[in-house]
Amino acid sequence: MTTGRQPGTGGPRPAPGEPSLAELERRAASNRRRPAYGHDALIVCDRLVRVFTTDGVEVQALQGLDLLVAEGELMALVGASGSGKSTLMNILAGLDVPTAGAARVAGRDLLTMDAGARLGYRRDVVGFVWQQTARNLLPYLTAAQNVTLPMQLRGGRRRAARAKAADELLSMLALDHCRDRRPHQLSGGEQQRAAIAVALANNPSVLLADEPTGELDSHTAEQVFTAFRTANEELGTTIVIVTHDQAVADEVRRTVAIRDGRTSSEVLRRTERDAATGQESLVAREYAMLDRAGRLQLPADYTSSLGMAHRVLLELESDHIGVWPDPTADGAATEGDGDGPAGTAHGA
Ligand SMILES: Nc1ncnc2c1ncn2[C@@H]1O[C@H](COP(=O)(O)OP(=O)(O)OP(=O)(O)O)[C@@H](O)[C@H]1O
Numbered sequence: 226m227t228t229g230r231q232p233g234t235g236g237p238r239p240a241p242g243e244p245s246l247a248e249l250e251r252r253a254a255s256n257r258r259r260p261a262y263g264h265d266a267l268i269v270c271d272r273l274v275r276v277f278t279t280d281g282v283e284v285q286a287l288q289g290l291d292l293l294v295a296e297g298e299l300m301a302l303v304g305a306s307g308s309g310k311s312t313l314m315n316i317l318a319g320l321d322v323p324t325a326g327a328a329r330v331a332g333r334d335l336l337t338m339d340a341g342a343r344l345g346y347r348r349d350v351v352g353f354v355w356q357q358t359a360r361n362l363l364p365y366l367t368a369a370q371n372v373t374l375p376m377q378l379r380g381g382r383r384r385a386a387r388a389k390a391a392d393e394l395l396s397m398l399a400l401d402h403c404r405d406r407r408p409h410q411l412s413g414g415e416q417q418r419a420a421i422a423v424a425l426a427n428n429p430s431v432l433l434a435d436e437p438t439g440e441l442d443s444h445t446a447e448q449v450f451t452a453f454r455t456a457n458e459e460l461g462t463t464i465v466i467v468t469h470d471q472a473v474a475d476e477v478r479r480t481v482a483i484r485d486g487r488t489s490s491e492v493l494r495r496t497e498r499d500a501a502t503g504q505e506s507l508v509a510r511e512y513a514m515l516d517r518a519g520r521l522q523l524p525a526d527y528t529s530s531l532g533m534a535h536r537v538l539l540e541l542e543s544d545h546i547g548v549w550p551d552p553t554a555d556g557a558a559t560e561g562d563g564d565g566p567a568g569t570a571h572g573a
Pocket residue numbers: 277278279284285286304305306307308309310311312313
């Protein structure tokens with residue numbers, strides 16, 4: 226990678242009101258004094274690596290994945306099959322251990338926990354909802370008994386208190402009528418909502434869900450998603466949902482895409498109010514991820530359309546970085562093609 230212009234080696238003077246290069250350098254230096262990565266996040270994945278070895282063949286399921294999730298967030302993870310989503314969820318659930326990197330959830334270090342701490346973590350800190358009902362609910366227990374079971378296993382609450390807490394959870398998720406039914410007497414959507422109640426039984430900090438609406442029609446999926454939203458809003462539970470369901474991904478404020486074992490892009494949605502009409506609308510914007518080494522994954526369709534490969538030219542401007550194809554490369558778009566920089570990284 227070649228930089229077209231280095232700070233301090235010339236280039237146009239900043240326009241009035243724009244920061245000087247000395248100012249940009251000062252800002253860069255102060256960035257270096259920032260607190261540790263993810264110090265205030267509830268979930269911190271720092272250059273997470275997971276390598277599986279089967280019959281001597283290595284698969285790098287996670288390849289230095291960075292992810293921060295704030296307390297109280299409700300967010301979605303998306304990505305093609307094999308991109309590493311389930312591997313990440315299994316690590317966050319305390320069911321698998323990363324090969325390298327760091328992972329912390331609610332202050333617990335997922336790499337160094339011993340078996341006892343791991344058990345406590347799975348019982349008290351995280352709850353999970355899987356796609357397959359059989360993994361979520363015991364078939365011979367009623368919905369209420371399924372919800373009280375994790376409380377019983379944890380201990381500390383009397384029977385009446387457990388029953389009351391289970392009733393409250395089922396009621397919050399609009400499942401009062403299912404209280405005394407066994408899983409086979411519940412619809413698919415009711416089963417998944419009961420699974421959410423079970424996952425919330427011990428009031429975890431984090432609720433993880435892997436394809437929770439994968440086997441449901443869109444109307445039922447919507448009801449299940451509403452249950453997640455209720456848990457997030459009423460109990461403040463931080464929720465991470467892996468999904469292929471675009472409708473679910475569109476409902477949350479932040480959707481993180483994973484590609485080849487790394488976070489590659491994020492879509493943030495926020496409500497904006499039109500200053501003139503006062504009308505509110507939801508605006509979604511896609512961001513590329515800049516990792517802590519400064520690496521940026523440019524979308525393949527952007528780079529291929531401009532013939533970018535291996536080397537690019539960078540240009541630092543006061544408010545963005547321009548990314549240009551290497552004019553010496555075979556097949557690269559020649560300078561003057563198009564009418565602007567090949568790619569830009571505003572604010573990067
Ligand atoms: N236990 C394992 N042993 C060997 N390879 C594995 C194992 N688990 C996952 N992998 C491999 O790691 C990569 C990531 O798999 P993972 O299941 O995390 O992807 P995914 O994004 O969840 O896919 P899907 O959406 O299909 O569930 C894949 O190449 C997969 O084959």
